Amino acid sequence: MKPLLIFLVAWLGLPAVHAQATDMLKLTKTIPLADVKGRFDHFAADVEGKRLFVAALGNNTLEVIDLAAGKRLRSINGLHKPTGTVFLPEANQIGVANGDDGTFKLFDGITYQLVNNLRGLEDADNVRRDRNTKLVYVGYGGGALVVLDGSGRQRHADIKLPAHPESFQLETNGPRIFVNVPDAKQVAVIDRQKKDLVATWSMETFQANFPMALDEGNRRLFVGCRNPARLAVLDTTSGKVVSDLVIVRDTDDLFYDAKRKRIYVSGGEGSIDVIEQLDADHYKMRERIPTRAGARTSFFSAELNEFYLAVPQRNGQDAEIRIYHPE
Numbered sequence: 001m002k003p004l005l006i007f008l009v010a011w012l013g014l015p016a017v018h019a020q021a022t023d024m025l026k027l028t029k030t031i032p033l034a035d036v037k038g039r040f041d042h043f044a045a046d047v048e049g050k051r052l053f054v055a056a057l058g059n060n061t062l063e064v065i066d067l068a069a070g071k072r073l074r075s076i077n078g079l080h081k082p083t084g085t086v087f088l089p090e091a092n093q094i095g096v097a098n099g100d101d102g103t104f105k106l107f108d109g110i111t112y113q114l115v116n117n118l119r120g121l122e123d124a125d126n127v128r129r130d131r132n133t134k135l136v137y138v139g140y141g142g143g144a145l146v147v148l149d150g151s152g153r154q155r156h157a158d159i160k161l162p163a164h165p166e167s168f169q170l171e172t173n174g175p176r177i178f179v180n181v182p183d184a185k186q187v188a189v190i191d192r193q194k195k196d197l198v199a200t201w202s203m204e205t206f207q208a209n210f211p212m213a214l215d216e217g218n219r220r221l222f223v224g225c226r227n228p229a230r231l232a233v234l235d236t237t238s239g240k241v242v243s244d245l246v247i248v249r250d251t252d253d254l255f256y257d258a259k260r261k262r263i264y265v266s267g268g269e270g271s272i273d274v275i276e277q278l279d280a281d282h283y284k285m286r287e288r289i290p291t292r293a294g295a296r297t298s299f300f301s302a303e304l305n306e307f308y309l310a311v312p313q314r315n316g317q318d319a320e321i322r323i324y325h326p327e
Helices: 003-012
Strands: 025-033 043-046 051-056 061-066 071-076 082-088 093-098 103-108 114-118 127-129 136-140 144-148 155-160 168-170 176-181 186-191 196-202 207-215 220-227 229-235 241-246 251-257 262-267 271-279 282-290 298-301 306-311 319-326
Touching: 025 071, 043 082, 043 298, 051 082, 051 093, 051 306, 051 319, 061 082, 061 093, 082 127, 082 136, 093 136, 127 168, 136 168, 155 196, 168 207, 176 207, 220 251, 229 262, 241 282, 251 298, 262 298
Parallel strands: 207 251
Antiparallel strands: 025 319, 043 051, 051 061, 061 071, 082 093, 093 103, 103 114, 127 136, 136 144, 144 155, 168 176, 176 186, 186 196, 207 220, 220 229, 229 241, 251 262, 262 271, 271 282, 298 306, 306 319
16 A cells, blocks of 8 residues: 555544555446446356347346447347346357246347247346356246256256245356355255255355355355345355355345455445455455445456446436456
């Protein structure tokens, strides 16, 4: 910290975390989305093509961002409460879960035209893709993950859960899927080879568990909770909470930066929290970056080395995508 800032922190009596001049996430670009209304949901990225896909839930569109040019490339209309999205690089297609009409729609990555529409997924939500098997998983309904083939067109199986699933994460070197199930006050554990629920971990102390990230190497699961606003760190061997930390309120996304040993948490209260992982069981808030009220969804791409924040239209200010570079 620079000498002048040290003086100001001491004189004003401010916590040092709010006066960091290092900008652990440096804002490098802002992409306006002037005609996009309502709140945003989740993201996906085309790393090779340098495109970002943003589910504009309140606008019923998927916003396609050209990251190289720093501008919006396309707006895909006619969606119905788009929530989760995934990019299928082999086919150059974009999958979008739609909560209102219960569909998983596939769009061509060149023409952006609809190429498939899979129905029967009431309240379709988060989407993930298994890097090893290429299978696609969609959370939906009163409590299930549907398993789709690698093309995203064929339904293979349904895995039942205690209640509606929110964020979920897949192990890379193991068979498990960890699923936030806030209405049941649980984290559910699925064996994706058995296609079955194998454990549930209680979230009675830290509730409203929506976002999640995984540090597979240290066997740690990071769970963002809203009631109270806490980051809960779980041991993935035992399911026990080993650490917790106060975070921004109304969080909806969080990500683990394995290279820098950091966790990025975005919250609708209006900030991004940057948390340092000191070791597997110890964490420290390093920076709180002001954003805008309602900006609670985000995305971190380790491959592109960028963090993206969706900022909704509020109080006469247009919607935008903010791009940050980790320092």
